[in-house]
Amino acid sequence: MLTIRNLEAYYGAIQALKGVSLHVLPEEIVCLIGANGAGKSTLLHAISGLVPLAKGEITLDGVSLIGRSPEEIVSLGISQVPEGRQIFTPLTVLENLELGAYQRFRRERRRQISREIERIFQLFPVLKERRSQPAGTLSGGEQQMLVIGRALMSKPKLLLLDEPSMGLAPIVAKEILQIIRDLRESGTTILLVEQNAKMALSLADRGYVLETGKIILEGETSELLQNREVKRAYLGKGRKGFLEE
Amino acid sequence: MTTYSQVVQYVITGITIGGIYALIALGFTIIYNTTGIINFAQGEFVMLGGMIAVSLATTGLPLLCAALLSVLLVTAVGLLFERLAIHPLKGASIITLIIITIGASIFLKGVAMLIWGKDAVRLPSFSGDKPFHILGATILPQHLWILGITLSVMLLLHLFFEYTILGKAMRASAANRLAATLVGINVRKMAMCSFALSAAIGAVAGIIISPVTFSSYDVGTMLGLKGFCAAIIGGLGSSPGAILGGFLLGILESLGAGFLSSSYKDATAFCILLTVLFLRPRGILGRP
Numbered sequence: 001m002l003t004i005r006n007l008e009a010y011y012g013a014i015q016a017l018k019g020v021s022l023h024v025l026p027e028e029i030v031c032l033i034g035a036n037g038a039g040k041s042t043l044l045h046a047i048s049g050l051v052p053l054a055k056g057e058i059t060l061d062g063v064s065l066i067g068r069s070p071e072e073i074v075s076l077g078i079s080q081v082p083e084g085r086q087i088f089t090p091l092t093v094l095e096n097l098e099l100g101a102y103q104r105f106r107r108e109r110r111r112q113i114s115r116e117i118e119r120i121f122q123l124f125p126v127l128k129e130r131r132s133q134p135a136g137t138l139s140g141g142e143q144q145m146l147v148i149g150r151a152l153m154s155k156p157k158l159l160l161l162d163e164p165s166m167g168l169a170p171i172v173a174k175e176i177l178q179i180i181r182d183l184r185e186s187g188t189t190i191l192l193v194e195q196n197a198k199m200a201l202s203l204a205d206r207g208y209v210l211e212t213g214k215i216i217l218e219g220e221t222s223e224l225l226q227n228r229e230v231k232r233a234y235l236g237k238g239r240k241g242f243l244e245e
Numbered sequence: 246m247t248t249y250s251q252v253v254q255y256v257i258t259g260i261t262i263g264g265i266y267a268l269i270a271l272g273f274t275i276i277y278n279t280t281g282i283i284n285f286a287q288g289e290f291v292m293l294g295g296m297i298a299v300s301l302a303t304t305g306l307p308l309l310c311a312a313l314l315s316v317l318l319v320t321a322v323g324l325l326f327e328r329l330a331i332h333p334l335k336g337a338s339i340i341t342l343i344i345i346t347i348g349a350s351i352f353l354k355g356v357a358m359l360i361w362g363k364d365a366v367r368l369p370s371f372s373g374d375k376p377f378h379i380l381g382a383t384i385l386p387q388h389l390w391i392l393g394i395t396l397s398v399m400l401l402l403h404l405f406f407e408y409t410i411l412g413k414a415m416r417a418s419a420a421n422r423l424a425a426t427l428v429g430i431n432v433r434k435m436a437m438c439s440f441a442l443s444a445a446i447g448a449v450a451g452i453i454i455s456p457v458t459f460s461s462y463d464v465g466t467m468l469g470l471k472g473f474c475a476a477i478i479g480g481l482g483s484s485p486g487a488i489l490g491g492f493l494l495g496i497l498e499s500l501g502a503g504f505l506s507s508s509y510k511d512a513t514a515f516c517i518l519l520t521v522l523f524l525r526p527r528g529i530l531g532r533p
């Protein structure tokens with residue numbers, strides 16, 4: 001579905017990605033793990049067309065994404081949940097969801113979009129209760145659910161998730177994980193970025209390990225979980241040791 | 246004339262001009278919210294609205310047609326301004342863009358002077374000049390037109406921003422650029438829309454005020470500054486604040502001109518601005 005070959009990305013003189021290649025197959029959950037500053041978010045931003053200087057090849061179902069605008073990329077079927085709970089704070093929960101379907105308003109009827117919103121409310125009942133509240137008044141976990149719900153409103157083929165559990169209490173993080181599992185059951189393809197390697201590897205089918213802009217390891221998650229290098233760097237010492245990497 | 250009826254008179258005049266300030270302040274607010282730019286050419290949209298409407302009306306076009314056409318033309322000017330002067334400067338700092346709006350303001354004023362000369366002109370009142378009296382105060386029909394149209398524009402703006410997807414997308418772009426881009430909103434196109442919308446509102450203000458205070462090539466400067474004061478007094482970025490600031494400024498200014506001296510009219514506005522900023526630096530309804 002998604003194929004990336006030799007992707008390089010620059011911020012001015014800084015090279016954040018140094019020839020990354022990866023792919024995601026339909027209905028797969030693929031995770032990307034790596035330390036702070038490894039370039040994980042940069043990779044997702046490059047896929048969404050947000051990095052002005054990206055070289056290499058990114059294709060979605062054979063269609064090249066390099067040089068396309070973020071709007072075009074959304075309309076081609078890629079939706080991103082960026083890191084740090086990026087909601088529209090002063091807008092209501094309902095308005096946030098509607099805007100997730102911004103591009104569909106041109107082509108589709110209002111009724112279809114309302115039906116989609118109902119579907120999101122089934123997935124996240126708490127959002128339904130808070131539908132007319134400003135999104136900024138939601139708790140952290142609810143905000144993350146809102147961003148995921150909003151990303152699903154465009155009916156994406158591929159969902160990019162950037163550290164969806166970051167900064168959430170363990171119990172809320174578990175809830176989010178369950179939702180990601182449910183999404184997979186319903187056939188959504190997901191590229192998941194996580195620092196919490198244990199969690200990501202327990203969820204995904206395949207994984208990649210990114211270090212300072214390069215993929216250093218890849219494989220089935222079961223293999224990665226057994227890999228000595230991964231165990232040492234990302235699992236054994238847990239999150240704390242991970243930050244020291 | 247009793248003091249009481251004088252107060253009523255000044256307040257009514259103040260509300261009328263305050264409505265105009267509020268419209269101009271809303272123009273500032275809309276552009277500021279979607280782009281972060283303070284558009285100092287906002288007053289020129291007001292000037293153009295009045296001047297173009299007068300020119301069209303003197304060709305014999307019915308008043309309503311002249312007014313609508315003028316709004317359309319000024320909207321086009323707003324669009325062109327964004328396309329030619331703001332849009333091409335990708336990645337320029339906000340302060341650069343603000344200075345460009347000052348330049349554009351001077352340019353538009355110069356062009357207006359070349360086209361129309363320096364004389365003040367006036368659009369005929371919408372429904373005659375026969376005054377009527379309420380509570381001892383004299384009111385012109387045009388005052389009611391100004392108030393009615395001002396309130397209608399505010400209501401329409403409210404409906405636009407609350408109930409249309411384009412309005413919501415503009416608010417979303419203001420609230421969070423990254424998130425807006427990621428849901429597929431073209432944030433730069435929203436900037437264009439904000440200029441078009443502000444230009445249209447400015448034009449309306451310039452047209453409805455023309456029968457009362459006249460139009461000339463240089464009315465934009467003072468009106469723009471007053472509208473800017475109103476926006477700051479209310480709290481830059483807040484639409485209710487812009488409306489409140491506009492009416493407050495209009496009323497206080499009119500009372501000050503009436504009871505103190507009309508030669509201090511413009512000074513009053515800036516005194517109010519300084520007082521508010523001193524007591525509440527973020528403006529009355531401004532949020533940190």
Ligand SMILES: Nc1ncnc2c1ncn2[C@@H]1O[C@H](COP(=O)(O)OP(=O)(O)OP(=O)(O)O)[C@@H](O)[C@H]1O
Pocket residue numbers: 011014016034035036037038039040041042043083195
């Ligand atoms: N806008 C930017 N301008 C300049 N450098 C940037 C920018 N964004 C990221 N970088 C640099 O690019 C590198 C990769 O950053 P990126 O945000 O992709 O890392 P990450 O793997 O997502 O980290 P984290 O786990 O902290 O989110 C870092 O060295 C960072 O400093």
Ligand SMILES: [Mg+2]
Pocket residue numbers: 040041042083162
């Ligand atoms: Mg990141």
